[in-house]
Every structure is written in structure tokens, then in C-alpha cells.
Amino acid sequence: MTRSASVLASIGLVFVAAAAQAAAGFVGRVVDGDGRPVAGAVVSARFRPLARTTSVYADAEGRFAFPDLAAGTYDLRARHFGFRDANVMGHELAGGELQLRMEAETDEYDRLAALPSNRWLALPLAAMPSAQMREEFVRECTFCHQQGSWATRVQRDPAAWEKIFSLMARMGGILSRETRSALPGILNAAYDPATAVPKLKEQIERHPLPDGAGLTAVIDEWEVGDRASVQHDIVVDHATGAVYSADTTKDMLYHLDPATGERRKFKIPDAGLPLGGVFSGVGNVLPPNADAHVAPHSLQVAPDGKLWVTLCLGNKIGVFDPRTESWKLIDQPEGLYPHTLRFDRKGRAWYTLAVSNHVSMIDPATGAHRTIRLPAKTWAQAIAVRLAPFVIRLPGWFGQPETASEGAPVPLPYGIDIAPDGGVWFSQLNVHRIGRIDPESGAYELIDTPFPAPRRLRFDAKGNLWIPSFSAGLIARFNPRTREFRTWKLPTEPEGTETPYALNVERTTGRVWICGTNSDTLIRFDPTSEKFVVYPLPSRVTYTREIDFDDQGGIWTSNSNTPGWHIESENPHILRLREGVGQPAAPAQHARR
Amino acid sequence: MRRSGAIRLAAISVAAAIVSGCAAERRAPASPPPAAAAGAPGTDGLRVVLLWGDPVDLDLYVTDPVLETVYFANNSSTSGGKLDRDASCRDAKEERLEATRWREPPRGHYRVGIDFSDRCGQDTREVRYRLVVDVRGKRLEKEGTVRLARFIYEAIEFDVREDTRAR
Numbered sequence: 233m234t235r236s237a238s239v240l241a242s243i244g245l246v247f248v249a250a251a252a253q254a255a256a257g258f259v260g261r262v263v264d265g266d267g268r269p270v271a272g273a274v275v276s277a278r279f280r281p282l283a284r285t286t287s288v289y290a291d292a293e294g295r296f297a298f299p300d301l302a303a304g305t306y307d308l309r310a311r312h313f314g315f316r317d318a319n320v321m322g323h324e325l326a327g328g329e330l331q332l333r334m335e336a337e338t339d340e341y342d343r344l345a346a347l348p349s350n351r352w353l354a355l356p357l358a359a360m361p362s363a364q365m366r367e368e369f370v371r372e373c374t375f376c377h378q379q380g381s382w383a384t385r386v387q388r389d390p391a392a393w394e395k396i397f398s399l400m401a402r403m404g405g406i407l408s409r410e411t412r413s414a415l416p417g418i419l420n421a422a423y424d425p426a427t428a429v430p431k432l433k434e435q436i437e438r439h440p441l442p443d444g445a446g447l448t449a450v451i452d453e454w455e456v457g458d459r460a461s462v463q464h465d466i467v468v469d470h471a472t473g474a475v476y477s478a479d480t481t482k483d484m485l486y487h488l489d490p491a492t493g494e495r496r497k498f499k500i501p502d503a504g505l506p507l508g509g510v511f512s513g514v515g516n517v518l519p520p521n522a523d524a525h526v527a528p529h530s531l532q533v534a535p536d537g538k539l540w541v542t543l544c545l546g547n548k549i550g551v552f553d554p555r556t557e558s559w560k561l562i563d564q565p566e567g568l569y570p571h572t573l574r575f576d577r578k579g580r581a582w583y584t585l586a587v588s589n590h591v592s593m594i595d596p597a598t599g600a601h602r603t604i605r606l607p608a609k610t611w612a613q614a615i616a617v618r619l620a621p622f623v624i625r626l627p628g629w630f631g632q633p634e635t636a637s638e639g640a641p642v643p644l645p646y647g648i649d650i651a652p653d654g655g656v657w658f659s660q661l662n663v664h665r666i667g668r669i670d671p672e673s674g675a676y677e678l679i680d681t682p683f684p685a686p687r688r689l690r691f692d693a694k695g696n697l698w699i700p701s702f703s704a705g706l707i708a709r710f711n712p713r714t715r716e717f718r719t720w721k722l723p724t725e726p727e728g729t730e731t732p733y734a735l736n737v738e739r740t741t742g743r744v745w746i747c748g749t750n751s752d753t754l755i756r757f758d759p760t761s762e763k764f765v766v767y768p769l770p771s772r773v774t775y776t777r778e779i780d781f782d783d784q785g786g787i788w789t790s791n792s793n794t795p796g797w798h799i800e801s802e803n804p805h806i807l808r809l810r811e812g813v814g815q816p817a818a819p820a821q822h823a824r825r
Numbered sequence: 826m827r828r829s830g831a832i833r834l835a836a837i838s839v840a841a842a843i844v845s846g847c848a849a850e851r852r853a854p855a856s857p858p859p860a861a862a863a864g865a866p867g868t869d870g871l872r873v874v875l876l877w878g879d880p881v882d883l884d885l886y887v888t889d890p891v892l893e894t895v896y897f898a899n900n901s902s903t904s905g906g907k908l909d910r911d912a913s914c915r916d917a918k919e920e921r922l923e924a925t926r927w928r929e930p931p932r933g934h935y936r937v938g939i940d941f942s943d944r945c946g947q948d949t950r951e952v953r954y955r956l957v958v959d960v961r962g963k964r965l966e967k968e969g970t971v972r973l974a975r976f977i978y979e980a981i982e983f984d985v986r987e988d989t990r991a992r
Contacts, residue, residue: 520886
């Protein structure tokens with residue numbers, strides 16, 4: 233048992249004092265240079281002592297109203313496509329109505345540079361010769377970060393692109409030779425400003441951005457970690473209302489109290505492992521600014537209130553006791569790369585092992601620890617996953633590859649969830665498959681998905697399995713009784729540019745929330761009306777990978793673009809969206825099947 | 826049947842890889858150029874230079890105190906760091922040197938990483954390197970060995986104690 237904890241006192245304590253003086257929030261109007269309303273503008277108020285930004289949408293008349301905020305000084309910003317941000321720094325929260333005046337952006341490149349990444353991603357996709365290459369590019373090249381962001385839409389020497397593809401392969405994003413040789417030319421042409429600007433102008437006229445006008449929601453963003461942080465996953469602790477996040481690249485567990493804004497961080501023991509954990513020395517690459525020895529990835533609250541965290545590079549499970557603020561580490565004797573974890577109704581932890589193609593179970597009550605090997609789809613994959621443990625244990629015994637980036641994609645068991653009947657369902661992202669494990673016998677069945685890249689899946693209360701297709705930009709509902717899939721394309725335009733990493737289903741309403749991972753949005757889907765609602769997020773390059781809900785209707789996610797400094801604020805956030813707070817109006821809706 | 830076949834094939838592959846790894850001819854790595862090849866230490870700013878002797882591709886990674894890394898894919902940083910020179914296989918036979926500099930380096934901790942990313946067709950598995958760090962007229966040096974595809978995250982770490990921008 234190791235005890236390791238520290239407190240971000242400067243943030244938390246200052247806010248505790250400020251919270252006692254809560255006051256009515258800002259109200260006002262956003263107008264353009266001629267005094268006309270800027271409908272749908274996102275108005276944000278950053279409270280420096282807390283490092284928290286609260287945002288609302290302006291209505292059709294440009295009017296906005298914040299919920300109650302802590303008394304103090306705020307940095308205000310109004311943002312809307314086609315305009316320069318209107319910033320008011322250091323504004324005291326007081327009565328009266330504000331008017332935020334926005335000037336039109338007259339520089340055409342700067343105007344289009346403000347578009348979400350997915351809009352730029354459409355440019356290289358349109359130039360690719362085959363659907364197969366498009367799918368591969370989206371699946372492999374948006375694995376860790378947005379594609380089309382300010383940092384990725386650049387032109388490079390072909391040799392530099394080749395070095396990037398090599399590095400990427402050592403981080404797990406492996407491209408075929410055909411795609412690898414075609415991409416430098418395609419990317420350099422697509423991201424040439426001379427051709428990109430007219431294409432984006434045409435695109436935005438054909439497919440306007442989702443409009444915030446009429447959306448009634450408040451979004452809070454708490455800054456967590458630093459420029460090297462990746463807040464990979466979050467989870468809500470329903471017993472306390474706290475939210476935890478796992479900082480993969482800093483070996484840190486964060487605790488946020490939404491009521492006070494206090495943040496605490498708990499260092500995860502490194503178990504004596506070097507940087508890179510058990511994968512150190514076998515050719516894999518960490519982000520060069522990372523401090524990851526064990527790399528926390530997915531986390532859940534156990535029935536006894538302890539936090540269970542998969543430690544993917546440490547090849548362990550971490551169990552954190554919030555009462556004693558201590559850690560216990562559980563070794564993974566078989567298999568590699570503990571990934572996504574869920575508890576079943578009997579309190580057993582089930583998790584995927586992404587590299588070695590396993591699913592594992594730990595029963596905290598008995599100490600039982602069982603690991604089930606899943607089938608690969610090809611011989612090459614079967615060999616690769618079986619060789620992986622030997623390569624890691626005995627790296628010096630193996631001949632080194634001709635370049636540093638040869639390898640075969642593994643099946644990649646990814647998302648996992650527990651059905652109402654207790655069945656354990658998982659996805660295999662790279663082989664377009666889902667499967668069910670009988671939790672008692674360990675027997676499994678496999679089902680091919682009629683779409684590629686099934687990622688983080690979830691059950692609804694009726695026993696339907698909802699699945700995001702990361703590379704096809706759609707969501708699917710699978711009925712385990714009838715074995716039928718039904719799919720809906722996401723409303724993100726242009727089609728095919730969204731990368732929904734994860735979704736979650738509100739058990740009480742059946743509504744599905746989806747990460748708009750490449751478009752800086754959260755997307756809500758109502759299965760009854762089959763309508764989507766798109767919430768543009770206030771920050772750019774957000775990259776979200778997980779969704780959870782609190783008991784007050786809040787929808788939670790976190791920013792996990794890698795590297796973190798690509799994020800607009802150069803810092804990840806834990807983020808909460810609350811619907812129905814703010815201007816009363818009917819949301820804009822989009823229907824697509 | 827298929828499963829046992831896969832295991833047999835895996836076993837054969839393991840054996841072949843071990844034999845290949847053990848039997849491979851290993852050429853002794855060339856000595857890196859002397860520190861003088863990095864040039865005379867300047868009196869101002871920060872410069873990190875990576876030197877090596879074999880005609881292969883090594884890459885230099887310098888992470889600054891605000892946790893941004895300057896390397897071939899991010900050749901300038903918000904803190905003012907710039908990659909002066911990115912060597913690649915194309916010019917591996919000529920100049921084996923990569924360098925990163927800050928004219929006004931921010932105060933704080935720096936971490937230098939090294940990667941042997943490409944053999945450039947050479948029968949070379951290990952490369953000897955020399956790192957030269959010039960901080961406002963003071964020089965640090967380190968010599969070491971890097972293996973193909975074995976990223977060294979912390980080849981050298983150092984602190985810049987005085988914020989030169991404040992002068």
C-alpha cells in the first residue's frame with residue numbers, strides 16, 4: 233500500500249471563499265458591428281481563481297443569461313463563426329446588462345482557421361482514391377488527436393511525413409504501405425491554403441455549422457493538469473457527487489468537487505517501472521513530454537466506493553481508496569494493456585486487454601482473477617498477440633526490424649459493458665466485431681458489425697447495445713435478442729468527418745450522448761424521435777473519449793487530445809453540460825438516418 | 826486445429842526471431858564526433874546539439890519547462906525553441922547533427938530525448954552519440970549509446986536557472 237496525495241490548494245481554497253458570495257450571473261446581448269444580434273454565439277466567462285470557464289449560448293435575439301456565478305472578476309468572451317472573438321478581460325460580476333460587440337473576421341484564412349477540425353479533415357478525405365483508404369486514415373490517424381486541427385493541417389516534406397508515420401506506428405497507429413505512400417502528397421495538397429480556402433468556403437455554404445441559437449445549456453470547463461496532460465477518462469462518483477479523471481501521461485488521478493470547485497490530485501505509484509512501463513525498451517514510444525510509468529486509462533467506482541483504474545503501460549489494475557487516500561496495485565499475470573473497465577452487478581470488474589486480445593475479470597470478494605483469450609481474425613494477428621508478451625519480457629532476444637515501425641494491427645479489444653442479463657459485451661475495434669462473454673462459463677460468441685471500428689459501447693435500460701463507429705461517423709443499436717443492427721449517421725457535416733470515440737445512454741430517458749470527438753461537439757440522440765441535437769463546445773481541439781452522467785442531469789466528459797498543448801487553452805478540462813439551463817427555447821434539430 | 830496451428834507457427838516465429846537476433850552480425854558503432862563539432866559555446870541562450878558518427882537517422886527531442894517538445898514534427902515552440910537542423914536518411918552520409926536552440930530560454934527544467942528511428946539501409950543496430958548542451962556559456966556533455974527503436978526519454982536533464990528574458 234502506498235500513500236500519495238497532494239492538494240491543489242491555491243485553486244480550491246480560494247474558490248471555497250468565493251463560493252460563499254455567489255451572485256446572479258452575467259446577462260446581456262451579443263451584437264455585430266451594426267448592432268444586429270449574433271444569434272447562437274457562445275458566451276464564456278472564465279473565473280481565474282478557480283480556473284473554470286462557464287459558457288452559455290446566445291438566443292435568436294443575441295441575448296444570453298448565465299446561471300448564478302461566484303462573485304468576482306471574470307474574463308468574458310463571445311465567439312461565433314465569421315467573427316473575431318470579442319474579449320472583455322477582468323470584468324467584475326455586477327448588475328446591469330452587458331453588450332458584447334463582435335467584429336466580422338475579414339481575413340478569409342483566419343475566418344476558416346476557426347472551423348472545427350472535422351471541416352479541414354474533409355479536404356484530404358475528398359482526395360483519397362478509395363473508401364478503404366479513407367476508413368484507414370480516419371481510424372489510425374485520429375487515434376490520439378484530432379485530424380485537421382491547427383497543429384495537424386500542415387504541409388511537410390515527404391521525408392518528414394514518413395518519419396511521423398513511423399513514430400505514429402510505434403504509438404499504435406499502423407498504416408498500410410499503400411496509404412503511407414499516398415498520404416504525403418494528399419495531405420500537402422489538401423492543406424495548401426491556396427486550395428483549402430475556396431474549398432472550405434464552398435463547404436461552409438453547403439453545410440453551415442450547427443447553430444447554438446435556441447440551445448438551452450450551460451457548459452462548465454474546469455482546467456485540470458497541464459500541457460502534457462491527457463485527461464483520458466472521467467467517472468462520476470454517485471455517492472459523493474465528485475468526478476474523477478485519469479491523467480494518462482502524468483500517472484495522476486484527479487478529483488473534482490463540482491460544488492466547491494476544489495481539485496485534488498493523487499499520484500499513482502510507479503511500481504518501480506521505468507518511463508513507458510512494461511513496454512519500455514520494446515520500440516513503443518510515449519509522448520516525449522510524458523511522465524507515464526503506469527498510465528491510468530479507464531476508471532470506475534466499485535460498489536464499495538473504491539476507484540478501480542486500468543494502468544495500461546504498467547499492466548496492472550490500480551485500486552484507490554478515497555477514505556485512506558491509498559493505492560493498491562494488482563498485477564496482470566496474463567495479457568497486456570488493461571484498457572476499459574466496467575463492474576457487473578455482482579461487483580466483479582471486467583476489462584479489455586487491448587494489445588494481447590483478452591478480456592479479464594477480477595472478483596474483489598474472492599480475489600478470483602480470470603483472463604479469457606479472444607480469437608483474432610487473421611493468422612498474422614493471432615501470432616502477433618501471442619508473441620507480444622515474449623517481445624516485452626525478452627526484447628534483447630529478438631531481431632530488430634528494418635525500420636522502427638513495422639508491425640501488424642492487432643484485433644484491439646476496446647469498449648466493454650455489462651448487459652442487464654449479466655452478459656459481458658466487448659468490441660474488437662480493428663476487426664469490426666463485437667462479442668459476448670458468458671460471465672460464469674467464460675464461453676464467448678462473436679458478431680461481425682456491418683460498420684467499421686466499433687469503439688466504446690454501452691447498454692440502455694432495455695438491453696439494447698449502442699455502439700459508435702469511430703471511422704464511419706455513425707451510431708448503431710444492436711438488439712441482442714433479434715440480432716438486428718440499426719444505424720444512424722451522425723449529423724456532423726461533411727459526412728464521414730466525425731470520429732465518435734464513445735457514447736453513453738441515460739438509463740432513465742434512453743437518450744444517447746455521443747462524443748463529437750473531431751468536431752468539438754457533444755451530440756444527443758433521442759431514439760424515440762430519431763432526432764439529434766448538436767451542442768458546439770466552447771473550446772477548440774477538445775477530443776473527448778468518455779461520457780458519464782451525474783444525478784442532477786449533468787453530462788460529463790474530458791479533454792484528451794494528445795498532446796494536451798494542442799488544445800486551445802493548452803490545458804485539458806473536465807467538462808459538464810447541463811441542459812435546460814439558460815434561455816428557454818426549442819433546440820435546433822436535425823434528422824438523419 | 827486452427828488454434829494449435831497458430832501456436833506452432835508462433836513458436837517457430839519466436840525461435841526464428843531469437844536465432845536472427847543472436848546470429849546477426851553486429852558492426853561496432855562509430856565514435857561520435859568531438860564536442861568541438863557542435864561549435865564554440867555561445868555566451869547567450871541555450872543550444873542542444875546531438876552528434877553521431879554512423880550514417881543513420883537519429884532524432885533529438887527537447888522538452889521545455891512549459892512541457893512542449895521541439896523535434897522534427899514540431900520544429901518551433903511557443904517558448905521560442907527552434908530546431909535548427911533535422912537530419913534524415915537523405916543526408917545521413919554527410920552531416921550527422923541535430924540542434925535545437927532558444928535565444929531566450931525560459932527558466933526551468935529541460936528534458937532531452939533521443940530516438941534511433943531509421944537504419945537508412947545500414948547494418949547498424951547501435952549508435953554512439955554525443956549530446957552537447959550550451960547554456961549561457963556553460964557546456965554540458967554526455968556520450969552514450971542508443972539502439973534502434975529504443976527511445977531514450979531522459980538522455981540528459983538540466984535546469985536553466987536564470988530567466989534570460991528578464992535581463
